[in-house]
Amino acid sequence: MTVRLRAHHLLCMLTYVGKGYSPAFVDNYEAIAARLSAGEEIEIVDGPDDICAPLLSGAQPHCLGDGVAERDRKAAEAVAACLVMTVAAGTRVKPSGSLLLHLRRTFAEGDIRTACSGCEWSGLCDAVAADGYANARIAMAATDEAGHRQGHLQYRLSTRCQT
């Protein structure tokens, strides 16, 4: 099994803290967060993904809009540059502790956030990153958490030192 994510959700997963569009959306996201925290592989898809699923039965879901597709394009470009790899439909990514740490550090520095422009959740994501992702629901996989605990602690301390 893989978790199917559209490209801009590679960013959103970093700051997910249990808030979302509806109770059904959050319930579904919680299940996905648990799978990612357990290290299940991500597969990048074009268009609506596993996170979007509960919204697709509504009238004119925003997940199908051109603006969201543009957000995906910007996120794919930024994450690809950050990770020095291709990010496109079919790309598979393991959500390891080192990957989350690297993406979260870069996100907090603002370097991969062009896709966030105009997003209604941007203020929340700013606050989550500024707080060192303390309440983020997607955690490092247990298998590599210990090895990165020290680095994560140093990262949190360095983040706080900048504010």
Ligand code: SF4
């Ligand atoms: S600001 Fe919006 S697009 Fe950016 S990570 Fe947060 S929810 Fe996702």
